[in-house]
Amino acid sequence: MNKFLALIMTCFLMAPVLPAAAQTVGFADAIKILGASCGKDINTYCKTANLGNNEIGQCLSQNQSKISAQCAADSITVTALLEARFAAQAAAPKLCDRDAQQYCKLVKPGNGNVLRCLLKAQPSVSEKCNTAIDLAGYR
Amino acid sequence: MKFNTPLPTGLATFAVVFGLGLSAVNAQTALSRNEIVNSLQGAQAKVDISADDLRKQALEHIKKYPGDNSTEVLPLAAKLAQLRQFNVEITFDFDSDRIRPESYETVGIIADALHTPYLMGQTFFVVGHTDAKGDREYNLNLSQRRADAIRDALVTTFRVPAGQLEAVGLGEEQLRDPSKPDAEINRRVQLINVGF
Numbered sequence: 001m002n003k004f005l006a007l008i009m010t011c012f013l014m015a016p017v018l019p020a021a022a023q024t025v026g027f028a029d030a031i032k033i034l035g036a037s038c039g040k041d042i043n044t045y046c047k048t049a050n051l052g053n054n055e056i057g058q059c060l061s062q063n064q065s066k067i068s069a070q071c072a073a074d075s076i077t078v079t080a081l082l083e084a085r086f087a088a089q090a091a092a093p094k095l096c097d098r099d100a101q102q103y104c105k106l107v108k109p110g111n112g113n114v115l116r117c118l119l120k121a122q123p124s125v126s127e128k129c130n131t132a133i134d135l136a137g138y139r
Numbered sequence: 140m141k142f143n144t145p146l147p148t149g150l151a152t153f154a155v156v157f158g159l160g161l162s163a164v165n166a167q168t169a170l171s172r173n174e175i176v177n178s179l180q181g182a183q184a185k186v187d188i189s190a191d192d193l194r195k196q197a198l199e200h201i202k203k204y205p206g207d208n209s210t211e212v213l214p215l216a217a218k219l220a221q222l223r224q225f226n227v228e229i230t231f232d233f234d235s236d237r238i239r240p241e242s243y244e245t246v247g248i249i250a251d252a253l254h255t256p257y258l259m260g261q262t263f264f265v266v267g268h269t270d271a272k273g274d275r276e277y278n279l280n281l282s283q284r285r286a287d288a289i290r291d292a293l294v295t296t297f298r299v300p301a302g303q304l305e306a307v308g309l310g311e312e313q314l315r316d317p318s319k320p321d322a323e324i325n326r327r328v329q330l331i332n333v334g335f
Contacts, residue, residue, distance in 0.1 A: 026172065119256065
């Protein structure tokens with residue numbers, strides 16, 4: 001197969017995936033999947049594990065052979081969803097840097113000041129920055 | 140949802156306390172990120188209450204007014220009541236600091252709220268309260284461990300900056316409804332904005 005065809009094929013295969021990959025969900029919507037899908041397994045196999053310090057994640061992987069297939073699959077999804085939101089939050093200031101310089105020059109940076117300014121300036125702010133803000137869950 | 144029009148503090152506190160009496164009756168599904176943001180945002184300058192003082196005060200309170208139930212209010216209570224705050228219900232295993240899976244979503248909602256630009260950079264107390272059943276010092280200790288567990292989850296699982304959160308357990312020393320000391324309404328987690 002030549003390279004061009006491979007590229008077309010890749011684009012074709014990726015197409016349905018891309019819109020989903022370009023979205024993020026909030027922490028609550030992500031973690032509630034874990035609570036719902038793995039709650040029973042967590043209460044059975046992770047009686048002393050808590051939500052913090054990745055105790056639940058560790059416990060579930062230690063008990064991989066015992067937990068339900070649904071929980072095993074969903075716990076991977078949840079981790080990916082959390083990571084996607086963290087990445088979006090980390091990326092937003094960079095993607096909005098130009099807009100911040102343009103519309104929020106007089107704002108003292110820190111404590112979310114610049115982001116709040118960009119939220120107010122939404123109609124003027126670039127699509128790139130507005131999308132970054134949406135993906136970070138800041139609106 | 141409007142974020143940038145905080146109510147005057149006094150009025151808001153009243154609204155929060157009043158509103159929560161109702162929401163405690165309703166299902167937890169009513170809880171939303173924006174509800175928390177609206178109740179917590181709008182803090183002014185840093186408040187001079189330290190988490191350590193509050194913890195010490197609760198313990199001293201038990202020694203000073205011993206007995207089955209507390210009869211006096213905490214000296215810092217009035218000052219705390221003036222601050223932007225919100226109450227949530229999080230369920231734990233009996234006699235344990237293990238957050239039950241059905242409450243993961245609630246912890247996630249708090250994380251979503253704390254990550255917004257409206258609350259970014261501000262410091263919050265995560266205050267655990269129990270009802271009045273059982274020994275007061277035991278309850279104080281249990282509520283501290285539970286507040287610690289919530290803080291741990293927020294800081295590690297949801298990456299809320301550690302410097303933004305202080306966990307405090309007040310046991311049964313500050314009941315929401317002193318006329319019904321053993322009632323469920325007293326078991327809650329209070330988020331208090333102590334400013335920048």
